[in-house]
Amino acid sequence: MMRLPPFTYLAPRTLTEAAEMLAEHGAGAMVVAGGTDLFPNMKRRQQEPAVVIGLRALRELRPIGEAPDGSVRVGATATLQEAAADSVLRERYPALATAAGLVSTPHLRHMGTIGGNICLDTRCNYYDQNYHWRKSIDFCMKKDGQICWVAPGSPRCWAVSSSDTAPVTVALKARFRLLSADGERIVDAADYFRDDGIEYLTRRPNEILAEVILPADGVANTYWKLRRRGSFDFPILGVAAALRREDGVVRDVRIALGAVGSSPVLASDAAARLEGQRPEPDLIDEVAGLAWKGARPLDNTDLNYAWRKRMARVFVRRALRELVGLPPVEPPVELPMADAG
């Protein structure tokens, strides 16, 4: 059996106490909520915190609900299952409820949390391996080594942002409330993620992600996930899209791609092309063609990476068609048949 390394587990009773513990133990400490990401990583020696601070018991981080200002607040330790089933989220932010409901398996959704999924360690099939495997290939720069195996000439790490909820928060213009012993700050989701496989969050080491704040104004929103199987699998592409329809045109278009880079990728050019336009099928095709340009999948997750890039275009088109009320998938058209030879 693969076993956890020794570590000290701390169980704070309040968020303040948790922040103090994190301040005290510094960079050698990590927080854990559901543990579905951290503990397997620890077993494989990918992450080796000396101190683990458990947030699970902090009820104050758990609730989901509408605030008086009309925003929707999701506590960081609300489980993915709670988020997926929450009636407010399902009605106003179905993209987030859907994304949460598509993470891993039912068992893990009951353990894993929204905050944990947003902060999910970046993934790479040169990195998500046990110690013996990584030693055999010679460790990569994300842990214990110098090289990026998927792009050996690269000065940076290309591990992949594989969270389902992260691109949704970016598309929905969510903000995150971060708490530390020094106080709290609010950051835009788009500024929370960094395009670097190692330093993939702008979160400071002493900060705890406490809450996701979803804006008050309503947008139509959806999330499309590409993965091999109907359960278990991390996304190998996620498309989160949001827009508002007004007098036959669309406004506030936001398209964020997940699992195609080290952070969620905001397809700004594509969104700008659609902004204020009538969402005709041809235009949506064109917008999808712009959106996939930002996708930079590499050969470090499941399936063929050139194919995954191509799918970004298909999935953006399907997601946008869904949002503007077109059938997402058109019936297949037989291609002209050349002589099979």
Add this chain to the structure above:
Amino acid sequence: MIVVDAAGTSDFSIIGRSVPKPDGLPKTTGQARYADDLKLPRMAFCRLLRSTRPHARIRSIHTADAEAMPGVHAVITGRDLPVIYGVLPVGQDEQALCSDKVRFVGDAVAAVAAVDEDTAERALDLIRVEYEDLPSYMSIEDSLSKPGEPVHVGKYGNSHRAAALQFGDVDAALEASDHVFEDTYFFQGNTHLPLEQHACLAQWDPAGKLTLWTSTQSPHYVHKELAKALELREDQVRVIAPPVGGGFGGKLELFQHEAAAAKLAMMTGRPIKAALTREEVFYCHRGRHPVLMWVKTGWSKDGRITAMDFKSYVDGGAYMSYGAASLYYTGALQTVCDRIPAYRWQGVRVLTNKPPCGPKRGHGTPQPRFALECHFDAVAERLGIPVLELRRRNFVKPFSKTINHLRITSCGLEECVEIVTREAGFVQKHGKLPFGKGIGFAVGAYLCGAGLPLYWNDMPHSSVDLRLDRSGLVSVSCGQIDIGQGSDAMLMSVVAEALGARREQVRLISADTDTTPIDLGSYSSRVTFMAGNAAIEAARRLREVLLVAASEELDVPVEEFLLADGRLRRRDGTGVELSFAELVKLAETRNGALVASGSYKPPKLAGPYKGSGVGPSPAYSFTASIVEVDVDPETGWVTVERVWIAHDVGRAINPVLVEGQVEGSVYMALGEALMEEQVFRRGLHKVPSMLEYKSPTTLETPEMRTFLVETVDPEGPFGAKEVGQGPLLPVIPAVANAVYDAIGVRIHETPITPDKVLKALAARAEGKPARYGPTSLPEYTFPRLLVVEQPAEWASQEAHAS
């Protein structure tokens, strides 16, 4: 599930009844004790140090620091386990801990016994191994063309096993054919993925006795190999298989951790537990060989096969394992579904620096079956003959001989085809569904037990001891191991039926080399046929004793008695009725202890040529399958929507378990068809984890309709044949054929992933051949052809057929 009795019903009290597995409740409630659940006082834990290099000479191993670590009981290396062993007599190429070189990432070089797993794991870090890297061979092409030291130094280098057989004049037949077609295919390797990771517990009795509890499909072969590896006499070794959580062929021989744990138990005097991680299970492997195949067939204009020429290039991994047999299996059963009047097969197994391949469900036959069934589907189209018609013109007949000397007995192939095509509406749908929807057809055949054992001997393949207790209890003892397939339930039903006891009165003692008579193991779909027949023989002997005793005691002729379901009655309904316990008491009083044994050895069926040992079986099962798919031409995504499958099982002893085996085979086949691949990158297994090695879940499992065809084989136990493996075979090519029917492209390579589908569609749009897959064969000269005479029956059989 629908059972179709093709041979007329029989009057049984238990056979044919769906009854629960005796291991079902213990396994679902957590009561079953698997190898890793076992604990003994003073037990210590073993971890293996595994190679970090795909191919390297071992310069030195330094263990002193690990030995000095507190909590470490012992550290061993190849010096402590120098013996070279292997499961096949021709494959003595493994060492429990490598001394001279390592041959794949994961090969074991040292082992530690310590107070707990954490300590053992930390001690591994203190062992230093100096390696000298050697060229590594990661593909068939590499293995055949790259210069350098071969994986094993031997007469033939990396192409370590090869064969070339010819039956009939293939060249003349092809020359005389109206049409000749050829195709190239590649079947990717994949692994078994049993839920239970391999584990064992070894105990040494200082009086000179070693006991190994281990997760295995063959206590007998592990027994023999372990004695050899440890340099013990076979009578000093006892192997016990606790309940096994899945095998599928992956637990059929001695593994490095078993030998290491046993040696450490001998050295430390402590019981030693070794439980593998999932990564290590991927390194044990012995799974599906990747095979590159080329097939050429000749046809008469009325759609009869005139000849077949077939080549297999088999990627063996780093060791032989069962590879010599696997190689021959890629050429043996081509002739068992379709009558092939002239047949040539040439094959080579090459060594590569990857975990060794071996037997996985279907052992060496799913690869050629994929190639053939896809090829036939394409031939039908090229000839303009509906595929069903074409196939029906060529199917083998019951009770016939194939050109390569395989004896076919009962054969329900036509019935299977009839049922699935009718139920699926195949004729109405094939070629007529809208673009993106498709339906595919394929058949298959499989062994009911290998005709020969792994090592040469003329002894029984399975034996069963029965003992009757005066309580009425029937004690059945047999070396067989139930790996989930239901062989325990099978033995209970067969013994109860043959003896006339109630099923609840039967107790099993299984899989213990000290206390149970030898059964070779759960492989080649042999247990029902062989242990079943052995059990019937033993039971009939005891039944005779019981009836004679009753006859003499009660003065009633034996033939007047009806003994069934735990009651002895007179046929005319008069006189006394005895319970089974009363009958046993009566017989024991007159005869003393009531014990009997039975055994089974297959008839001698091998043809008159070298290599003929692979392929013969006392019977063959037959299967036909139809698969309906949806293919999204924009993404290339293939969704299997429905599967119809009919299987000729001879007789369904316990229909619910037969159906379970069919469904399990379909599920595994769909994984191989669409997802599973054991692939390597930079010398390492790309994804040795259950998360990233993609195998389908229940969500990917389509609606299945299962039909069981009963042909009642004359030699099978109550007419039964196999079901554990055969149903896998047709499903994989049926998926490929359905994809073609849906979107007009042929995928000549497993798994059929969406990127391959899109590439084939792109080729089609560009006017190139509408296919994806290999187009060339490596440079290799096969050995000189061994030309084999046709079977004596062939001429008259052919005359009769035409």
